[in-house]
Amino acid sequence: MAKWRALFCLAACLYPSALAISTEQFDEELTIRPLPDGKVASTFRFTTLLQGATPRDPQSLGGDDVSQHYTVFPLALGQILREYAVTELHLSLNAGKWRYDRWGLPKELGVGTGAELWAWMGDTEVTSIDKRWKGLRNALAGLFCASLGSLDDLRTTSPVQTFQPEGDLPDWDSPHDVRHASLPSEHVCTENLTPFLKLLPCKSRSGIASLLNPHRLFDADWHGMGVHVLWREKEGVEVRLTFQSVSDPLRSGSRQKQDWSLHSLFGRSIERECPVAHSSRVLVALPQDQSYSITPEPPLVETEWAVFDTTKINMPLNTAMTWAQNFEFPTEFNGAPLTVKRTLRGTSQAYGQLSITVQNRLSSELPVLYLETMPWLVQFYLSTLKASIGGKPHALSNLTYIPAIPHSRPTTFQMLLTIPAKSDLEIVLDVNKAFLLYAEHPPDAQRGWDLPPAILTPLVPIANHSTGQLRIYTPTLLVDLATPDFSMPYNVIIFTCSLIAFLFGNVFNLLTRKFVIIRVGSDKTT
Amino acid sequence: MPSAKTQLVQAVLTWDYNLIFPCLLAIRLLITLTGVQSILEKNHQLTTPLTSYANLQEGIYLFNRGINPYDGGYFRHSPLFLSLFSTILPNTKSTAYIIWTLCDGIAAWALVQIWRARQGISTSSRDLLITTSYLFNPYLVLPSLALSTSTFENTFLLLCIMFASQGKASFALLTLALLVHLSLSTVVLIVPVILLLLSTPKSQLASPHANPVDFRKGLHLLGEYLVYFFILIFTSTLIAGNWNWVSQTWGTTLTLPDLTPNIGLWWYFFTEMFDHFRPFFLMVFSVHLLIYIAPICIKFQYDPLFALFVLIGITNISKAYPTLADPGVFLTMISIFPELYPYFQHPIVTTLLHLHASLLLPLFHQLWLVQGTGNANFFYASTLVLACANGAALRDCIWAGLRIALGPEKEGYIVVQE
Numbered sequence: 053m054a055k056w057r058a059l060f061c062l063a064a065c066l067y068p069s070a071l072a073i074s075t076e077q078f079d080e081e082l083t084i085r086p087l088p089d090g091k092v093a094s095t096f097r098f099t100t101l102l103q104g105a106t107p108r109d110p111q112s113l114g115g116d117d118v119s120q121h122y123t124v125f126p127l128a129l130g131q132i133l134r135e136y137a138v139t140e141l142h143l144s145l146n147a148g149k150w151r152y153d154r155w156g157l158p159k160e161l162g163v164g165t166g167a168e169l170w171a172w173m174g175d176t177e178v179t180s181i182d183k184r185w186k187g188l189r190n191a192l193a194g195l196f197c198a199s200l201g202s203l204d205d206l207r208t209t210s211p212v213q214t215f216q217p218e219g220d221l222p223d224w225d226s227p228h229d230v231r232h233a234s235l236p237s238e239h240v241c242t243e244n245l246t247p248f249l250k251l252l253p254c255k256s257r258s259g260i261a262s263l264l265n266p267h268r269l270f271d272a273d274w275h276g277m278g279v280h281v282l283w284r285e286k287e288g289v290e291v292r293l294t295f296q297s298v299s300d301p302l303r304s305g306s307r308q309k310q311d312w313s314l315h316s317l318f319g320r321s322i323e324r325e326c327p328v329a330h331s332s333r334v335l336v337a338l339p340q341d342q343s344y345s346i347t348p349e350p351p352l353v354e355t356e357w358a359v360f361d362t363t364k365i366n367m368p369l370n371t372a373m374t375w376a377q378n379f380e381f382p383t384e385f386n387g388a389p390l391t392v393k394r395t396l397r398g399t400s401q402a403y404g405q406l407s408i409t410v411q412n413r414l415s416s417e418l419p420v421l422y423l424e425t426m427p428w429l430v431q432f433y434l435s436t437l438k439a440s441i442g443g444k445p446h447a448l449s450n451l452t453y454i455p456a457i458p459h460s461r462p463t464t465f466q467m468l469l470t471i472p473a474k475s476d477l478e479i480v481l482d483v484n485k486a487f488l489l490y491a492e493h494p495p496d497a498q499r500g501w502d503l504p505p506a507i508l509t510p511l512v513p514i515a516n517h518s519t520g521q522l523r524i525y526t527p528t529l530l531v532d533l534a535t536p537d538f539s540m541p542y543n544v545i546i547f548t549c550s551l552i553a554f555l556f557g558n559v560f561n562l563l564t565r566k567f568v569i570i571r572v573g574s575d576k577t578t
Numbered sequence: 579m580p581s582a583k584t585q586l587v588q589a590v591l592t593w594d595y596n597l598i599f600p601c602l603l604a605i606r607l608l609i610t611l612t613g614v615q616s617i618l619e620k621n622h623q624l625t626t627p628l629t630s631y632a633n634l635q636e637g638i639y640l641f642n643r644g645i646n647p648y649d650g651g652y653f654r655h656s657p658l659f660l661s662l663f664s665t666i667l668p669n670t671k672s673t674a675y676i677i678w679t680l681c682d683g684i685a686a687w688a689l690v691q692i693w694r695a696r697q698g699i700s701t702s703s704r705d706l707l708i709t710t711s712y713l714f715n716p717y718l719v720l721p722s723l724a725l726s727t728s729t730f731e732n733t734f735l736l737l738c739i740m741f742a743s744q745g746k747a748s749f750a751l752l753t754l755a756l757l758v759h760l761s762l763s764t765v766v767l768i769v770p771v772i773l774l775l776l777s778t779p780k781s782q783l784a785s786p787h788a789n790p791v792d793f794r795k796g797l798h799l800l801g802e803y804l805v806y807f808f809i810l811i812f813t814s815t816l817i818a819g820n821w822n823w824v825s826q827t828w829g830t831t832l833t834l835p836d837l838t839p840n841i842g843l844w845w846y847f848f849t850e851m852f853d854h855f856r857p858f859f860l861m862v863f864s865v866h867l868l869i870y871i872a873p874i875c876i877k878f879q880y881d882p883l884f885a886l887f888v889l890i891g892i893t894n895i896s897k898a899y900p901t902l903a904d905p906g907v908f909l910t911m912i913s914i915f916p917e918l919y920p921y922f923q924h925p926i927v928t929t930l931l932h933l934h935a936s937l938l939l940p941l942f943h944q945l946w947l948v949q950g951t952g953n954a955n956f957f958y959a960s961t962l963v964l965a966c967a968n969g970a971a972l973r974d975c976i977w978a979g980l981r982i983a984l985g986p987e988k989e990g991y992i993v994v995q996e
Contacts, residue, residue, distance in 0.1 A: 401947045402838075403620055431652050433632060435639035453640070455651030458835045482632070484652070487837040490850050534947055536954045541850040544958065548847045551962060552866065555895065555969045559870065562976045563877045565995035567983075573990050 075288075076124040077101040077330045078253055080260045084317075084371070085337040087155050088386070090302045090379050091273060092312050095159040096260060096295040098252055100125050105289040109224055110137040110176035110184075124328055126251035129281070129291060132191045136184040139228060139283060140172040140217045145198060145240040146276030148298075149527045152388035157522070160294045162278050164505040164525035166236035169203055170215050174226045182208075185231045196279075197243040203233035207504070209425040209454075209464045214509050216521050219282030219290070232425065236502035236528040240276065242266040248277055251293060259326025259362065260334065263318040264295060274298040302379060310379045313372030321370035325362045334360040334371055343376040389413045389514050390420065390471075394506055394526040396430075401485060401534040406432075408479040408506070408526075412471040414514065421509040424465040428456035429486045429501055430531055432463060436482035441475050448479075458486065468511075490536050497538070503529040595690075595705045602713050603683045606722075610675040615723040622947075623939050624724035626899035627836040628654045628761075628827070631674070631725035638663050648822035654830045655727060656760050657817040658810070678722050681733045686712035688736040693914040695743035695779045696883060704916070711913045716936070717906025728903040731761045735907065739886060742771050743779035747799060750775060755806035759814070762828045763897040766871050766889050772799045773875060773882035781917060782881040783982045789879040831898040832864055839947075839957055841939060842900040843965055846958040867896055877980075884979055887911055891972040895965055905968050912975065920986065921978035928974060931967035935960060 083095040102125050108117065117134050120127065133141065144162035162168055169189060173181050185208065193200035209232050221228045245266050249256045256264050269275050278294040301312045314321045325332060336346065336358040350358035351365065362369060391411045398404030412418045426432070434453060439446040450468035454461075471477045494501075505525040514522065618624055619631060627633060637653035640646070641660050647653035663669045667677060686709045693708050694700060712718060722729045734757040741750035754771050757764050776791055776799070814823055830836065837849050844863060851859055870892050878885035890911065894904035909932075912918070938960035945952030984993050 399948060401950070402622065433636050435632075435635045451643070453645055455640075455645075455647075455649065457650040458652070461650055487839065487845075487849065489837065489848075489853075491853055534954065536846065536849045540955060541852065544846055544850040547962060548843050551843065551965055551969070552896070555892075555965075555972070556866070556869075558969070558973050559892070559976060560873065561995070562973065562980060563873050567980060567993055568996050569984065569991050569993055571990055572992050 075103045075105075076122065077103065078124045078326075078328050079331045080326065080329050081331075081333050081335065082260045082263065083159055083335045083337070084312075085159075086310055086312070086339060086373070087298070088382055089151075089154045090310050090381065091155070091298050091300050092310070092317060093155060093158075093296065093298050094317060096264065096293075097160075098261065098293040100253075100291045100293075101287060102289040102291075103287060105283075107139040107222060107283050107289065108134045108137040109222070110174040110178060110226060111224070113137055113176065113178045124253045126291065128195055129251055129279070132188065132195065133281060133289075135191070136173070136188045137176075138171050138173055138184075138188060138281065139221060140219055141188075141279070141281040142168075142170050142218075143192060143196070143200075143280075144168045144276060144278040145196070145238065145244055146274075147240045147270075148274035148276075150274060150525065152524060153391045154385045154387050155298065156387045157524075158296060160276075160278055160296055161523045163276060163296070164234060164236070164507070165528045166234060166502065166504070167198055167200060167203065167238035168232075168234040169200060170230060170232040172217050172221060172228050172230050174222070174224050174228050176226050181229055181231065189233070196247050198240075199235065199238055202238075203235055205460055206427055207233040207235060207425075207462055209233070209462055211423050211425060211464055211466065213421060213466065214423045214507050214521075214523065217282065218280070218521075220285045222283065222285075234425065234504040236504050241270055244277065245269065245295075248279075248293065248295070251279075251291075253328045254326035258324045259329055259332055260322060261326065262322060262324075263314060263320055265319045268299075268317065268319045269295065269297050272297040272299045273303075308378040309375045311372070311374045314370045315372075321368045322362055323368045325367065329363065332362040334362065334369065336360075336371060336373065344373055345376075346371070346373050388524065390418065390508065390510060390524060392506070392508055392524065392526050394529065396483070396503075396529050396531060401532055403482065403484050404531075406430075406481045406483050408481075410469060410471055410477045410479075410508065412473065412475060412477070415473050417473055418471045418514065419511040420469045420471060421511060422467050422469050423507045423509070424463065425504055425507075426456070426463040426465065427501070427503065428458050428460065428462055429488070429533060430463075430503060431456065431484040431486060432465060433482040433484070434465075437479070438481075439469075439477060439479045441472065441477055446477060459489075459492070485531060485533055487534055490538060490541065493533075493535060493538070497533075497535045500530045500532045503531055595701065595709070598706060599683075599687070599709060602686075602709060603679060606679045606682065606713055606719070607676065609719070610679070610723065615675070615725070618720060618724040621720075621724055621940075622839045622943060623841050623902050624721045625726040626728075626840045626901055627652060627838050628830060628899045629721075629727040629731075629901055631727070634659060634663070634727065635669075638669060646819055646822065648818050648820070648826045651826075652836065654827055654836070656827055657814040657823050658756075658759070659727065661817045674725055678725055678729050681729050682713060682718065682722050685729075685733040685736045688733070688740040689910070689914065691740045692736065692743050692779070692883075695740070696781055696914060698780060704913075708910075708913045712910045715906050715910050717902045718910065721901045721903040721906070726901050726903060727760070728901045731757060731764075732903055732907045734760065735764065735767075735890070738767075738771060739774070739883070742774040743883065745775065747775050748802065751799065751803040752806050755803060755810055758807065759810045761897070762831045763867060763893050766867055766893055767886060768800070768803060769871050769875050770882050770886035770889055772796050772803070773879070774886060775799055777880075777882050779883045781884075781915075783884060783917060783979055784985075785880070786983050787880050791879070833860060834898055839943070839954075840899055841902060841905075841961050841964055842897060843895075843961065844898045846954065846961070849954075863896070863898070867893060881979075884915070887915065888972070888976055888979070891968070891975065895968045895972065905964070905971075908968070909971065912971075915975075915979075917982060918975060918978035921981040922974050923977055924970065924974060928967060928970040931963060931970055935964035935967050938963060 079099045081097045085093045087093055120130055145167050146163055146165055150163035175181050189200045189203045210230055211232055212230055215230050215232055252261050254261055256262050275297040280292040283289050299317050301310055338356050338358055352359040393409045395407050396404050397407055439448050448467050452466040454464040456463040469477055505528050508524040510522055633653055634655050637647040637655055642664055689712050690705045690708050734753050738750050738753035738757055834848050837845050839845050874885050874888050891908045894908050942952055942956035942960045946954055946957050
């Protein structure tokens with residue numbers, strides 16, 4: 053009898069969690085795409101959907117929150133989202149420069165170098181957005197072992213037009229606002245991947261996530277991870293964990309072919325499926341104009357994609373693609389229809405010139421929103437802003453400018469560029485380089501400062517990218533700021549104070565002491 | 579009828595000041611045609627964040643587009659400049675050179691008027707020398723070519739002294755209010771200007787005596803000054819739309835948020851200053867200037883113009899964002915005190931120090947920021963040399979101003995301080 057009772061209790065305990073499973077859905081997907089320049093882009097996507105859930109209303113921040121019970125949904129992330137009442141959150145940590153001209157548009161848009169965090173939050177009188185933003189970045193810094201705490205007021209801006217929410221915003225009384233910050237000098241490595249894997253239900257033990265092998269991922273030419281949280285009114289809260297990498301199969305050895313396999317890319321193959329995954333697919337882009345062979349034979353081919361469902365296929369899965377011919381490096385690339393170059397010119401450490409070239413390869417006019425969120429270190433002179441196409445002046449419109457505050461707020465500068473078909477728009481702008489307090493310099497002061505990427509947002513859909521808003525990041529810049537002598541504080545204080553004391557002493561000496569006439573030299577009377 | 583040529587020759591021979599003065603101005607304008615100014619414009623010795631033409635242009639650009647230039651940013655000029663250049667004055671480079679040269683012309687003319695008032699004469703053979711020493715002093719020409727707004731400050735300074743010397747109280751106080759509005763550190767000049775209005779600009783250095791001040795009249799003048807000053811504050815607030823301009827202009831000279839190098843003593847000191855001592859030393863550096871007012875005004879009560887001159891020298895060494903125009907105006911003003919010359923102790927040393935500093939400053943600035951072969955200490959050291967040179971000039975002037983009372987030295991006797 054006691055045995056039956058214990059079993060009943062166990063069943064009763066398990067019941068709520070069993071109920072919870074039905075409201076959580078975990079999907080995983082790996083997309084592999086050979087690139088025109090011989091590299092291979094892979095994108096991991098792990099999507100957890102908390103059905104019917106809503107973000108926390110910031111009005112309820114003062115009181116107790118509802119208790120959180122998840123089975124698949126990452127609790128560590130869920131707690132942060134509830135604690136700071138975050139409606140939508142996007143974090144990306146990338147290393148390297150995404151080459152739009154060769155690789156085209158990425159699967160996941162957030163490819164700016166370094167760390168980038170942006171979040172939509174409801175405003176409330178209980179706790180201000182800025183206070184919660186500070187808490188959020190510190191909590192995420194702790195969770196992902198990244199220096200996100202440095203995304204402070206020096207780097208935080210609120211560019212609403214470029215960072216439109218990907219999901220929906222709840223219809224609360226309080227308005228929503230966005231906070232954005234990027235830290236281009238942040239490096240991504242194993243210590244960020246480990247906590248990332250812990251958020252997955254199967255960790256890296258089974259399913260597609262077992263391919264996330266740090267030795268290979270961080271060896272790739274480009275790699276980056278992302279955490280995206282958004283809310284869809286009809287579905288619920290969605291957490292999308294992504295990892296993108298661009299590997300080079302031609303790099304190793306004397307191979308002349310673009311051949312790759314899961315094992316060659318990640319050093320592993322998928323040994324077993326993730327049991328909680330609702331769907332688990334490996335998608336491989338099939339080349340259109342070259343002869344190749346793919347193993348194992350794909351069970352399903354959707355237009356240009358071979359689809360492997362790991363829940364239905366024989367394990368282990370080691371998808372491989374081999375080409376018949378040697379790889380030939382193309383002379384011309386047909387990458388993204390919109391590319392941008394940004395350089396900082398000038399040799400002086402006091403001033404320079406920012407030069408931006410935006411190229412429109414489309415055969416139609418393209419309106420693009422250009423956004424700079426520049427730290428105060430580089431100061432813009434908008435009065436010197438000049439735009440030209442082939443030497444002819446070109447008008448810019450819809451300028452939005454929030455000037456920086458020295459030692460705190462960054463510049464937010466946004467303009468609308470209308471680029472005619474098949475032309476290059478050149479923009480030049482004089483800039484000043486700031487002089488910092490000696491304590492504001494980083495320990496490796498001579499290295500310079502990384503400046504965050506500028507972001508272009510086409511206002512009409514381009515290429516075959518249809519899902520929402522597109523963002524194109526420029527590469528980061530390095531600015532060389534003048535440094536003081538770091539060993540000199542005492543000397544400078546002593547020299548300057550001495551000089552002032554000397555002047556003061558001299559003036560008061562002259563003013564206060566009495567003038568007297570005295571006899572000197574050969575005195576005839578004595 | 580004599581030809582124009584012979585007339586000109588005659589004028590030169592007789593030093594006809596009224597004819598030569600426009601010629602000198604024309605030569606100044608011709609210098610701007612050489613295009614030398616484009617390399618001077620961003621020079622840190624000639625312009626500071628508070629006086630730079632590029633910053634002024636940026637502010638006007640934002641102002642004309644409805645963005646308040648005082649909401650953050652680097653615009654630190656007075657709102658009066660904003661309204662002036664966006665309404666009355668044309669805002670192009672070529673007209674700017676004419677305006678700046680005209681300002682220098684007015685300042686040089688004012689300096690001559692001060693000299694005449696001090697001597698109590700209507701014309702003298704020294705006029706031309708004084709004009710030339712202002713219009714062709716490299717310390718004053720170069721900032722003017724770089725379109726630094728310190729040219730305006732110097733013009734207002736000399737106009738203020740001129741009106742005070744001529745006893746035109748209202749004009750003097752109005753220009754003084756403008757001057758203090760543009761450059762907060764000139765607040766130390768209020769007391770000597772009022773003393774000058776109560777007394778005479780005539781040289782009294784040789785005969786020191788107590789000069790009782792009519793305090794009631796002094797307070798009356800101070801009240802009038804404050805009225806002008808508050809009118810300017812009110813106007814500025816109307817132009818700027820809010821009070822942010824106060825922290826962006828005057829606040830900058832007190833809290834030093836912009837550490838762009840200049841020829842002064844503040845920038846490197848506060849670059850290197852430890853964070854927790856920063857407010858203390860900012861206070862010390864600001865208040866330090868005020869210490870000099872009372873002793874100098876008391877000691878030279880019999881010659882307030884000289885007290886004013888000494889205080890200008892002190893301000894220009896220790897202001898937060900000086901340009902070369904600041905020591906320049908002090909050095910040029912020495913020309914209206916020729917009675918001091920026999921009593922200078924070390925004019926050669928002062929000259930050589932200035933020569934040394936003016937050669938080192940551009941060289942070390944270039945080495946540090948452009949060539950990258952020198953470091954910040956190089957430029958800092960040359961600013962120390964310049965401060966020593968200014969200090970030496972100031973010390974010698976004070977010495978001579980006091981020593982003159984004892985008359986020429988006789989053989990077998992020397993004059994010392996007890």
